[in-house]
Amino acid sequence: MKGVLLVNLGSPESPTAKDVKPYLDEFLMDERVIDVNNILRNIIVRGIILQTRPKKSAEAYAKIWWEEGSPLVVISERFAEKVSKQIQMPVALGMRYGKMTIKNAMQELKEKGVDDVILVPLYPHYAMSSFETVVVKTMEVKDAYFPEMKITTLPAFYKNPEYIKVLSENIAKHLEGFEYDHILFSYHGIPERHIRKSDPTKFHCKIDGSCCQTNSVAHHTCYRHQCYDTTESVKKYLGLPEDKVSVSFQSRLPNDPWLKPYTDFEFERFPKEGKKRLAVITPAFVSDCLETLEEIAMEGKEQFQEAGGDTYKHIPCLNDDDSWVSVMAAWLQDWEKTDKLPA
DSSP, rough: EEEEEEEEEEEOOOSHHHHHHHHEEEHHTTTTOOOOHHHHHHHHIIIIIIHHHHHHHHHHHHHBBBTTOHHHHHHHHHHHHHHHSSSSSOOEEEEEESSHHHHHHHHHHHHHHHOEEEEEESSSSSOOOIIIHHHHHHHHHHHHHHHHHHHEEOOOTTTTTHHHHHHHHHHHHHTTTTTOOOEEEEOOOOOOOHHTTTTSSSSSOOSSSHHHHHHHOOGGGGGHHHHHHHHHHHHHHTOOOOOEEEEEEEOOOOOSSSSSBBBBHHHHHHHHOOOOEEEETTTTSSSSSIIIIIIIIIIIHHHHTTTTOOEEOOOEETTTTTTHHHHHHHHHHHHHOOOOOOO
């Protein structure tokens, strides 16, 4: 019997330092997030970051927390429920980090008689620290607890035409009536070394401005290329002016080169160049979360306006938009009937 396993990032149980700390510990101790040897990772995470970050992060979570709980979890639950109503297969939702575990979701599917699972990492792009860690963790759980289960993974869908259509139309809907000077596509940042580590050729990805434009098998696992590809696809679909669209990368740890340009630097640069009316979209995420709701929608707006910007518009993620639900449901129905995965 076939079934669906949706997996998103996860969330602390509450916006308190007490609950944020174990969540951050699990997240940052993931070797695909902070990819250094275990001793150094322990020092960085438990000796430095967890001494101060939980309190600051809890304050940030408190700003965006909903009455029903974590926005990311609530949105993911709504999405899963809507998808389940459009398909015949059982659907379970798990999170890579936190108490809403992948193991519990797989157990839920097993109890419904499922032994053939399509794993859906809820990330459009491939990155070690998002898509890859979900797949690796799921396979570890399967081998340890559900060896009889077959797992098929839905590939990163960053350039799928149906995804680009719903993403573009969501952007267009929120841009209605807004006369922008510029649209910024802000993607989650990752260290530059992650790009090189994910390069199967071990020579193509130079992050020099040209490698992402040169055809290569490396693009299948190159997060930077995929982000630019998504942006170009949306620009083409919506007919956006070349000079009014750019890409940046948000969220980074210090003392390490991460993908550039940095989003916070762009917020300060745009007003100086006369770009006073800014729209920001965050397509690395399909569900709004701490990074989009607090870092971009709140902090980003404040930074942009303090730098001299005028009007700032944060465009929400796809969340549980009905068109997005229908696209996902169609992909899953195709797989159920034919084992075909979306291109």
